[in-house]
Amino acid sequence: MHIIIIGNGIAGSTAARYIRKNSDHDITMISGETEYPFSRTALMYVYMGHMKYDHTKLYEDWFWGKNRINTVKAWVKNINTSDKSIFLDNGQNLNYDKLIIATGSKSNKFGWPGQDLQGVQGLYHMQDLESMEAASKSGIKKAVIVGGGLIGIEMAEMLHSSHIPVTMLVREESFWNIVLPKEESEMINRHILANGINLRLSEELLEIKGKDGKVSSIICKNSGEEIACEFVGLTVGVSPNIDFVKETCIATNRGIWANEYLQTSAEDVYALGDCVELSAPNPGRRSIEAVWYTGRIMGKTVAQTICGVPTKYDPGIWFNSAKFFDIEYQVYGDIPAKTPEHITSLYWQHPAENKAIRINFETSTGAVTGFNLMGIRYRHAVCEKWIADKTHIETVIENLSLANFDPEFFDQYEGEFVKMYNQKTGKSLRLKSRRKLSKVEQFLFG
Numbered sequence: 001m002h003i004i005i006i007g008n009g010i011a012g013s014t015a016a017r018y019i020r021k022n023s024d025h026d027i028t029m030i031s032g033e034t035e036y037p038f039s040r041t042a043l044m045y046v047y048m049g050h051m052k053y054d055h056t057k058l059y060e061d062w063f064w065g066k067n068r069i070n071t072v073k074a075w076v077k078n079i080n081t082s083d084k085s086i087f088l089d090n091g092q093n094l095n096y097d098k099l100i101i102a103t104g105s106k107s108n109k110f111g112w113p114g115q116d117l118q119g120v121q122g123l124y125h126m127q128d129l130e131s132m133e134a135a136s137k138s139g140i141k142k143a144v145i146v147g148g149g150l151i152g153i154e155m156a157e158m159l160h161s162s163h164i165p166v167t168m169l170v171r172e173e174s175f176w177n178i179v180l181p182k183e184e185s186e187m188i189n190r191h192i193l194a195n196g197i198n199l200r201l202s203e204e205l206l207e208i209k210g211k212d213g214k215v216s217s218i219i220c221k222n223s224g225e226e227i228a229c230e231f232v233g234l235t236v237g238v239s240p241n242i243d244f245v246k247e248t249c250i251a252t253n254r255g256i257w258a259n260e261y262l263q264t265s266a267e268d269v270y271a272l273g274d275c276v277e278l279s280a281p282n283p284g285r286r287s288i289e290a291v292w293y294t295g296r297i298m299g300k301t302v303a304q305t306i307c308g309v310p311t312k313y314d315p316g317i318w319f320n321s322a323k324f325f326d327i328e329y330q331v332y333g334d335i336p337a338k339t340p341e342h343i344t345s346l347y348w349q350h351p352a353e354n355k356a357i358r359i360n361f362e363t364s365t366g367a368v369t370g371f372n373l374m375g376i377r378y379r380h381a382v383c384e385k386w387i388a389d390k391t392h393i394e395t396v397i398e399n400l401s402l403a404n405f406d407p408e409f410f411d412q413y414e415g416e417f418v419k420m421y422n423q424k425t426g427k428s429l430r431l432k433s434r435r436k437l438s439k440v441e442q443f444l445f446g
């Protein structure tokens with residue numbers, strides 16, 4: 001059986017690895033971006049000189065050949081589902097028995113005047129990094145970033161590391177406040193400003209102006225102000241990268257429609273990762289989840305199905321992590337930006353440093369539902385287990401030291417959290433010492 005995978009990101013490459021683990025099928029993995037899989041989340045470190053491109057590769061180059069995963073660097077132009085073939089931009093036609101589409105995302109553009117001028121770009125693909133490096137070398141006196149999400153703040157940090165003054169336009173009245181609760185969002189506003197970025201909240205892009213085909217300024221929509229700049233980063237979200245799939249008979253909406261087995265409307269065709277739109281996502285989950293770890297789970301899941309063990313996609317408990325300059329952010333479970341009525345949200349923030357812990361729980365039962373961490377890292381397995389087991393908030397609070405990665409600090413942070421809880425409730429909970437963990441707990445939580 002010949003399995004073709006279009007896309008070698010985390011979704012496609014995980015599928016390839018697990019199909020190889022579970023079978024002897026022929027595997028061809030195709031990408032027009034790079035021959036070998038790399039970590040997209042590390043692009044910023046390449047720009048900033050902390051890593052070389054080779055360090056971002058998921059495996060050494062020999063790994064794929066040794067595991068009989070045939071890699072092809074080409075763009076797929078078309079898919080013919082009736083004769084089960086695909087057509088590449090190098091003129092080749094390939095036949096498949098099973099096809100996996102894992103083509104990821106592309107940066108959004110919303111039709112602004114001037115959005116195609118030289119010096120205007122998003123940040124998603126390796127080619128974006130290359131053009132950003134070239135633009136920086138050619139001399140940018142000032143840059144503007146449009147959009148206040150995770151990629152926007154990374155781009156701001158990258159340009160700032162090259163000593164390029166950056167103005168950031170964010171439509172909302174506080175950074176990423178459609179995802180972050182008020183306190184965390186405000187912490188990031190302050191941190192962006194403290195890092196020397198000119199953060200303009202409640203401001204949008206009206207148009208981009210150019211001279212000789214290159215960007216020369218932007219006009220702000222609300223203030224009408226014109227800002228001179230040689231570079232504009234468009235970071236207003238991403239959407240599934242499926243233009244060529246829309247030309248085929250495979251059903252699409254915003255993404256490629258797929259059922260819980262990640263099967264598309266076409267026989268023997270599967271879709272994974274950022275490009276898929278689930279027709280029936282789990283309750284509380286979105287139909288498109290463009291994050292690294294869901295791509296990895298989907299890759300493993302589809303490999304099982306293709307290798308004869310039909311397996312439904314189960315995303316597990318929501319998890320995401322990112323970095324806002326040097327503030328690490330982690331979320332486990334459900335932490336809505338606005339706390340619903342049936343949920344109680346406990347929030348502790350360090351008085352002087354950018355560190356915060358938020359724990360949400362169901363008011364009626366006490367079952368813990370989510371964790372938000374800023375500047376403090378908690379163990380994935382511990383938080384996941386507490387949420388999955390609907391552990392009572394007071395049990396969680398007393399055992400918080402189990403979750404902290406830095407035993408040196410848990411007395412300080414978690415101790416403060418317990419103190420806050422006791423003050424709010426009049427109780428006298430005590431933080432259990434990590435050193436008194438039972439053998440079973442040590443086994444479970446590491």
Ligand SMILES: Cc1cc2nc3c(=O)[nH]c(=O)nc-3n(C[C@H](O)[C@H](O)[C@H](O)COP(=O)(O)OP(=O)(O)OC[C@H]3O[C@@H](n4cnc5c(N)ncnc54)[C@H](O)[C@@H]3O)c2cc1C
Pocket residue numbers: 006007008009010011012030031032033034040041042043044074075076077102103104105123124125150151154241244272273274275290291292293295320321322323
């Ligand atoms: C700068 C940046 C930072 C990020 N940080 C985080 C983070 O901190 N945490 C997190 O969870 N997520 C993060 N993400 C998102 C995460 O990287 C993506 O969710 C993930 O990489 C998607 O994986 P994928 O395998 O679905 O697709 P992709 O990684 O996009 O891989 C798809 C591949 O298919 C190729 N392709 C597309 N069309 C074709 C075609 N027609 N022919 C051939 N090849 C094709 C693409 O070029 C690409 O190489 C970040 C993304 C970016 C850009």
